[in-house]
Amino acid sequence: MTGxxxxxxxxxxxxxxxxxxxxxxxxxAHLGDSPQDAPALTLLAWANLQxxxxxxxxxxxxxxxxxxxGDPATWQHRSMAFRQLGRHEEAAASADEFVRLAPHxxxxxxxxxxxxxxxxxxxxxxxxxxxxxxxxxxxxxxxHVLMGLAYSDRQDYETAxxxxxxxxxxxxQHAFATSNLSGLDLRxxxxxxxxxxxxxxxxxxxxxxxxxRNIVATALSSLVKYGLMIAVLxxxxxxxxxxxxxxxxxxxxxxxxxxxxxxxxxLLTLKLRPLSRHLRGKLRTxxxxxxxxxxxxxxxxxxxxxxxxxxxxxxxxxxxxxxxELLTTAAMVVLLSALATGRxxxxx
Amino acid sequence: xxxxxHLAELLLDNDSTDDAIAHIAAALQRSPGSTxxxxxxxxxxxxxxxxxxxxxxxxVVSAPPAQEAQPTQEAQPAQEAQPTQEAxxxxxxxxxxxxxDVVPPRFVDDEAEDPGDQPAFDLESSAVxxxxxxxxxxxxxRLQAAFLAPMNNPELRKLYGKSxxxxxxxxxxxxxxxxxxARAIAGELGAQFIAIGLNDVLDxxxxxxxxxxxxxxxxxRKASPCVIFLDEIDALGHKRSQLRNSAMRGAVNQxxxxxxxxxxxxxxxxxxxATNHPWDVDGALRRPGRFDRTLxxxxxxxxxxxGVLRYHLHERPxxxxxxxxxxxxxxxxxxADLAHICExxxxxxxxxxxxxxxxxxxxxxxxxxxxxxxxxxxxxWLNTARNVVEFSNVDGTYDDLRKYLKQERLL
Numbered sequence: 001m002t003g004x005x006x007x008x009x010x011x012x013x014x015x016x017x018x019x020x021x022x023x024x025x026x027x028x029a030h031l032g033d034s035p036q037d038a039p040a041l042t043l044l045a046w047a048n049l050q051x052x053x054x055x056x057x058x059x060x061x062x063x064x065x066x067x068x069x070g071d072p073a074t075w076q077h078r079s080m081a082f083r084q085l086g087r088h089e090e091a092a093a094s095a096d097e098f099v100r101l102a103p104h105x106x107x108x109x110x111x112x113x114x115x116x117x118x119x120x121x122x123x124x125x126x127x128x129x130x131x132x133x134x135x136x137x138x139x140x141x142x143x144h145v146l147m148g149l150a151y152s153d154r155q156d157y158e159t160a161x162x163x164x165x166x167x168x169x170x171x172x173q174h175a176f177a178t179s180n181l182s183g184l185d186l187r188x189x190x191x192x193x194x195x196x197x198x199x200x201x202x203x204x205x206x207x208x209x210x211x212x213r214n215i216v217a218t219a220l221s222s223l224v225k226y227g228l229m230i231a232v233l234x235x236x237x238x239x240x241x242x243x244x245x246x247x248x249x250x251x252x253x254x255x256x257x258x259x260x261x262x263x264x265x266x267l268l269t270l271k272l273r274p275l276s277r278h279l280r281g282k283l284r285t286x287x288x289x290x291x292x293x294x295x296x297x298x299x300x301x302x303x304x305x306x307x308x309x310x311x312x313x314x315x316x317x318x319x320x321x322x323x324x325e326l327l328t329t330a331a332m333v334v335l336l337s338a339l340a341t342g343r344x345x346x347x348x
Numbered sequence: 349x350x351x352x353x354h355l356a357e358l359l360l361d362n363d364s365t366d367d368a369i370a371h372i373a374a375a376l377q378r379s380p381g382s383t384x385x386x387x388x389x390x391x392x393x394x395x396x397x398x399x400x401x402x403x404x405x406x407x408v409v410s411a412p413p414a415q416e417a418q419p420t421q422e423a424q425p426a427q428e429a430q431p432t433q434e435a436x437x438x439x440x441x442x443x444x445x446x447x448x449d450v451v452p453p454r455f456v457d458d459e460a461e462d463p464g465d466q467p468a469f470d471l472e473s474s475a476v477x478x479x480x481x482x483x484x485x486x487x488x489x490r491l492q493a494a495f496l497a498p499m500n501n502p503e504l505r506k507l508y509g510k511s512x513x514x515x516x517x518x519x520x521x522x523x524x525x526x527x528x529x530a531r532a533i534a535g536e537l538g539a540q541f542i543a544i545g546l547n548d549v550l551d552x553x554x555x556x557x558x559x560x561x562x563x564x565x566x567x568x569r570k571a572s573p574c575v576i577f578l579d580e581i582d583a584l585g586h587k588r589s590q591l592r593n594s595a596m597r598g599a600v601n602q603x604x605x606x607x608x609x610x611x612x613x614x615x616x617x618x619x620x621x622a623t624n625h626p627w628d629v630d631g632a633l634r635r636p637g638r639f640d641r642t643l644x645x646x647x648x649x650x651x652x653x654x655g656v657l658r659y660h661l662h663e664r665p666x667x668x669x670x671x672x673x674x675x676x677x678x679x680x681x682x683x684a685d686l687a688h689i690c691e692x693x694x695x696x697x698x699x700x701x702x703x704x705x706x707x708x709x710x711x712x713x714x715x716x717x718x719x720x721x722x723x724x725x726x727x728x729w730l731n732t733a734r735n736v737v738e739f740s741n742v743d744g745t746y747d748d749l750r751k752y753l754k755q756e757r758l759l
Binding site for chain 1: 546547550551552582583586589590591592596627628732734735736738739740742757758759
């Protein structure tokens with residue numbers, strides 16, 4: 001075996017065993033001697049893709065294509081590099097070329113389908129790509145997952161779930177199928193089941209950041225939902241207590257406030273304690289990011305207003321004024337309208 | 349191979365010599381040691397045939413038989429290893445010259461010497477002892493209990509029915525001394541040491557990686573007592589479910605076979621392995637009788653850091669270095685990081701000496717400046733480990749690691 005073959009064989013193997021750094025070291029040394037070696041450049045592109053270094057992957061694939069423009073794998077890497085860089089139109093063009101050069105490979109249709117999800121004008125073609133990939137590789141789990149994504153994008157969640165289940169029947173450890181199925185559970189508000197699913201996906205592929213984000217999103221969604229329930233009950237309890245007890249009877253008011261605080265403590269403990277320190281850090285980040293969205297800002301503002309109203313009503317003397325009723329009703333309307341726009345979503 | 353040779357024979361019978369030579373050349377390229385192929389080539393080029401050994405079934409991808417490629421430690425003479433070459437009157441050198449445009453040289457880098465006659469794997473005698481490993485008291489204790497005490501006390505071992513089966517898997521962040529500890533174990537056992545990495549085993553031809561592995565173990569058995577150290581076992585014994593390349597799956601299978609062979613019939617061969625990614629190692633390799641004992645090698649503790657710093661500074665011109673203070677400030681640094689700090693400090697002093705024209709010692713300020721410049725390199729490993737421990741440690745395999753990560757407030 002020559003030095004070139006050895007280097008390429010080892011680099012290919014290192015990439016298969018997820019050691020792109022080592023592969024890059026090997027390939028860089030090899031390319032120092034043979035800078036125009038197209039297979040080495042293609043492998044270098046693959047290695048950089050594994051490290052999410054889109055720019056470097058694109059550069060390597062461009063160099064490889066300059067030497068060997070007909071290599072399908074290089075077009076695939078180029079398309080994935082563009083995708084990593086968020087240049088979806090160019091990614092789709094490269095993936096089209098990949099399909100043209102290798103129409104017999106299911107991976108070409110699969111890659112194109114994945115990329116087209118990010119191209120608004122061509123989303124309808126995703127199902128077509130998934131269908132072709134399935135025709136070529138019916139026993140592979142990935143095309144089923146892509147088909148599930150296509151149905152999910154069309155909001156046909158039942159069929160999407162069926163596709164994910166088929167993928168899991170083929171490969172029970174398929175992390176993305178597990179995660180996507182759990183995403184559908186979360187959409188239905190099945191927090192516990194969704195959390196189990198996301199954790200299973202993370203167990204199958206612990207390094208996938210997407211699953212961590214989904215775990216955090218589930219915890220946060222659950223926290224928001226039950227927090228809002230506590231908020232509504234707090235308002236109701238404040239209204240009832242304020243009307244039922246005497247103006248100077250503070251004990252029931254303090255008890256209600258205590259119960260509310262206790263409920264919050266229990267909720268936070270139940271939802272945050274199972275999360276590790278690192279996930280709690282992500283949750284804080286996610287919360288800050290959510291606050292940047294208009295929808296969540298409305299929910300949060302409604303929540304704060306409602307809680308402020310509830311406290312005012314709870315401790316406001318019931319002297320026949322309509323202020324408590326007005327405050328409670330207004331806050332409730334804000335809260336419910338915010339809730340009505342809220343949906344549980346995760347990344348797929 | 350047999351089919352290609354048969355075709356070549358038929359072509360020769362039909363006087364299609366050129367075609368026959370092309371096929372034989374292709375066969376020889378795949379299997380340079382095949383006597384059948386050589387005999388046919390000799391016949392094709394009109395030379396007298398070399399003596400042919402009785403026909404034996406050819407492997408799919410043949411190569412010089414293991415015995416030829418891998419002499420024993422006592423190094424059999426080359427002529428014993430390849431008797432056909434010596435006995436044959438045929439001038440192989442001139443034939444190879446004639447066919448140089450048909451059959452490429454076996455080894456591009458070294459055409460003059462055929463390493464088939466050389467030991468493929470270096471046997472070393474390790475002079476390092478556990479006492480040379482600075483600090484790491486806990487690691488040494490665990491090594492003693494899990495590995496060395498049973499090895500060094502055969503009678504007690506027999507009394508307690510303690511088995512010697514199985515190897516030891518060292519895992520931990522990179523640059524923290526796993527290889528050094530493996531050498532120290534070999535030194536403690538007074539055994540030869542063979543260090544094997546992916547480069548020594550992986551071969552693009554089907555079956556060659558398996559053969560290489562077999563040769564490693566054969567060499568170790570002949571050189572017993574011997575420690576085989578498989579570095580980066582995650583690359584060599586990666587989870588087969590994640591390997592698309594069936595050739596490498598074969599290598600994992602071969603490794604399992606060899607480990608079982610060690611268990612059954614080879615006393616005195618101790619297998620150690622090291623990895624930064626134990627979670628990528630095939631589950632079958634972790635079963636009882638294989639790498640069933642694991643040892644977490646963490647970044648050096650304070651005494652170990654002192655030792656490492658002293659080691660890297662002891663041959664350098666230093667003055668006023670407060671090793672204890674440096675050791676305290678380098679919590680979380682790997683041994684390799686500490687070496688890097690010493691190197692950087694030396695570089696700084698050297699540059700200063702060059703610029704002033706007056707040589708000066710490496711001082712504490714150089715060490716501190718280097719320390720500020722160099723950050724611990726194991727952060728990404730710790731993040732990876734944290735994810736595994738958090739989500740995949742269902743069976744408690746990584747409880748040691750969990751404890752450490754909790755101590756470091758990373759989990």
